[in-house]
Amino acid sequence: MSREERKITEHDLHAYADGLLTGPEREAVEAHFAADPAAAEDVEAWRRQNDALRALYGHVAAEPVPPRLDAHRIERNLHARTVHWSRMAAAAVLLVCLGAAGGWFGREFAGPGPAQATLVSEAMEAHRVYATEVRHPVEVWANERDHLQTWLSKRLDRAITVPDLRPDGLTLVGGRLLPASSSAAAQFMYEDETGRRLTLYVIPAQDGRKTAFRYAKLEKLEAFFWSDEGISCAIVSDLPRDRLKEIATRAYDQLG
Amino acid sequence: MPQILDEIEECVPALRRYARALTHNPDLADDLVQDCLERAIRKRSLWRPSGSVRSWTFRILLNVYRNDLRRRRRALDLPLDALETDPPGFDTQSGRLALAETARAMQSLPMEQREVLLLVAVEEMSYADAAQVLGIPIGTLMSRLGRARATLRRLTEAGAPKLRSVK
Numbered sequence: 001m002s003r004e005e006r007k008i009t010e011h012d013l014h015a016y017a018d019g020l021l022t023g024p025e026r027e028a029v030e031a032h033f034a035a036d037p038a039a040a041e042d043v044e045a046w047r048r049q050n051d052a053l054r055a056l057y058g059h060v061a062a063e064p065v066p067p068r069l070d071a072h073r074i075e076r077n078l079h080a081r082t083v084h085w086s087r088m089a090a091a092a093v094l095l096v097c098l099g100a101a102g103g104w105f106g107r108e109f110a111g112p113g114p115a116q117a118t119l120v121s122e123a124m125e126a127h128r129v130y131a132t133e134v135r136h137p138v139e140v141w142a143n144e145r146d147h148l149q150t151w152l153s154k155r156l157d158r159a160i161t162v163p164d165l166r167p168d169g170l171t172l173v174g175g176r177l178l179p180a181s182s183s184a185a186a187q188f189m190y191e192d193e194t195g196r197r198l199t200l201y202v203i204p205a206q207d208g209r210k211t212a213f214r215y216a217k218l219e220k221l222e223a224f225f226w227s228d229e230g231i232s233c234a235i236v237s238d239l240p241r242d243r244l245k246e247i248a249t250r251a252y253d254q255l256g
Numbered sequence: 257m258p259q260i261l262d263e264i265e266e267c268v269p270a271l272r273r274y275a276r277a278l279t280h281n282p283d284l285a286d287d288l289v290q291d292c293l294e295r296a297i298r299k300r301s302l303w304r305p306s307g308s309v310r311s312w313t314f315r316i317l318l319n320v321y322r323n324d325l326r327r328r329r330r331a332l333d334l335p336l337d338a339l340e341t342d343p344p345g346f347d348t349q350s351g352r353l354a355l356a357e358t359a360r361a362m363q364s365l366p367m368e369q370r371e372v373l374l375l376v377a378v379e380e381m382s383y384a385d386a387a388q389v390l391g392i393p394i395g396t397l398m399s400r401l402g403r404a405r406a407t408l409r410r411l412t413e414a415g416a417p418k419l420r421s422v423k
Contacts, residue, residue: 010398011398011404014376014401014402014405016385018376018377018380019380020383045405045409046405049358049373049377049408049409049412050377052354052358052379053354053358053362053373053374053377053378054275054378055355056277056355056358056359056362057273057276057277057374057378058273058378060269060272060273060275060276060277061269061270061272062269063269063272065268065272066286067292068286068290069268069272069286069289070265071261071262071264071265071268071293071297072261072265074290074293074294074297075261075297078294078297078298087317131293203291237378249266
């Protein structure tokens with residue numbers, strides 16, 4: 001075996017410091033140190049750096065993993081959310097951002113997130129179930145409006161004003177408390193002189209973010225939804241879109 | 257499919273360590289890991305075993321991290337609260353000083369150098385794996401690694417005498 005001097009590169013020195021060399025390669029670098037003490041010193045400094053960095057951060061991997069980072073749990077949560085989404089997607093829902101519309105110009109303008117998709121699908125579901133109910137559309141009737149407002153504010157842990165939509169020809173029927181995916185939800189029901197119904201669905205928002213006014217359509221139902229002042233709201237009805245938008249704007253003004 | 261879920265799960269401690277080292281902020285680090293896991297799990301059907309699950313999840317974590325940095329321009333001002341408690345195993349005064357110094361120096365290391373150095377030194381990845389995670393050629397990886405080590409050395413050795421004399 002000829003002892004031909006293999007040229008030692010910077011790459012070799014790093015690899016040596018990182019313990020990535022074995023056998024003859026490793027020996028070749030060690031042989032090189034005798035002739036190049038500066039290289040030996042560099043490698044020694046790099047190894048000290050590695051030790052310091054491992055001492056600084058290595059212990060994190062030994063900490064118990066918090067439950068929110070449990071892969072199986074995340075998978076279950078994602079699955080629950082996807083079910084909502086796919087139900088809506090199957091019905092060819094139309095989600096349009098109207099961020100530039102009216103007074104919402106300049107607000108945050110991102111696409112609707114999963115939380116909003118959940119909000120709007122739950123609001124529509126709740127509308128379908130209760131808007132057609134003749135004898136028990138609400139739990140608390142409009143004649144107890146003050147009680148309704150206090151009760152639902154308390155249950156949602158948010159100060160909620162029941163919007164007055166009489167200028168739009170809608171009178172309050174009443175409201176109810178509903179279970180939602182992440183909290184409790186409040187549903188307020190209104191109807192016009194022909195008995196056509198509209199519901200306002202409110203949940204406490206997880207963060208204080210304000211979002212643009214958004215629009216969704218699912219079969220015959222249309223919805224405007226938004227987040228503001230710690231609550232997320234959806235207004236659902238089968239009224240024409242322009243009319244619904246006016247109503248949503250009025251509700252938004254009073255809720256904010 | 258549950259098998260890949262288990263493989264993802266096995267990467268979590270290392271992902272947390274890397275995220276913590278990048279951010280020096282335990283809460284933010286776990287937020288990033290959670291975001292990373294959600295993406296990985298959502299896209300796991302797209303995953304093809306051309307590389308390891310580890311490289312793949314690290315790549316996702318880095319994307320999440322960089323997006324987050326872009327979102328909050330002030331990320332470099334994040335507090336050093338990860339080090340409020342001493343890491344175990346270093347009891348001497350000088351040991352603590354040297355570590356605190358290294359931690360501070362890491363904070364001022366340019367982002368791309370920090371990413372490389374932590375993958376190699378702390379995650380102990382091969383150069384090929386690290387290059388794959390970062391999506392760069394090995395030559396680029398090596399020059400970043402060289403620069404990272406030189407910068408870190410300059411920062412720690414410059415500060416060292418002063419720190420020692422103060423006591």
